Amino acid sequence: MMIAIIQYNAGNIASVRNAVERLGYPCLVTDNREQLRQADKVILPGVGEAHSAMRHLREKGLDTVIRSLQQPVLGICLGQQLLCNHSEEGDADGLGIFDAQVRKFPPEDIVPHIGWDNLTNTRGTLFDGFGAADTVYFVHSYYAGICRDTIAICNYILPFSAAMQKDNFYAVQFHPEKSAGVGERILKNFLTIPS
Known part of the structure; x- marks a missing residue:
């Protein structure tokens, strides 16, 4: 089995690769369309x-490739936001997998x-073994609104999509690679979804 991590103009790729390799899976960091x-x-x-x-995704032709993928795909943090229709951050059109808008948390708040933070309303394969007391690690100023594809909710200032899923596309706003054993289990759940 080979896990491909998309190389593009974003940080945190090394820590995700390390987390996948710790779980015993070979992975490749690439922007090669055929390898993806x-x-x-x-x-x-x-x-x-x-x-x-x-x-950057458009310049490399990766936007079209991502939309066409048939195997399980996981967006993490900014990756989740890019899978939505549109983001207020830079007035950016996203990949349009999830029918949701990405907005900035109200500026009067922190x-x-x-x-x-805790998650509620969790459902689906990613959260097998997830308990009510389990917490995951977040770092973000923008959030995806709740929509029909929401599979977990977090409440910070307001409720937002902590995780989403549609067909073979999965996404989490939190960082499983920074969420200790709980995050490792969520990542393992993704990596064991049948291709």
Whole structure:
């Protein structure tokens, strides 16, 4: 099995690769379209800014490739936001997998959302073994609204999509690679989804 991590203009790729390798899976960091198509699983991680990230994906032709993937795909943090329709961050059109808008938390409150937080309304394969007391680690100033694809909710200032799923596309706003044993289990759940 080969796990492909999409290389693009965003940070946090090394820590995601390390987390996958700790779980015993070979992985490849790549922006090669054919390698992405042939991978068993694809991860779109990211820490960065939506407008410049989408520009980089379009320049490399990766936006079209990502939309066409049939194997399980996981977006992490910025990766989740890019899978939505649109982001207020840089007025960026996203990949349009999830029918949701990405907005900035209200400026009168404390942003970014940093730290460990609970999830509610969890459902689906990613959250097998997830308990009510389990927490995951967030670092973000923008959030995806709740929509029909929401599979977990977090409440920080307001309720937002902590995780989403549609067909073979999965996404989490939190960082499983920074969420200790709980995050490792969520990542393992993704990596064991049948291709």
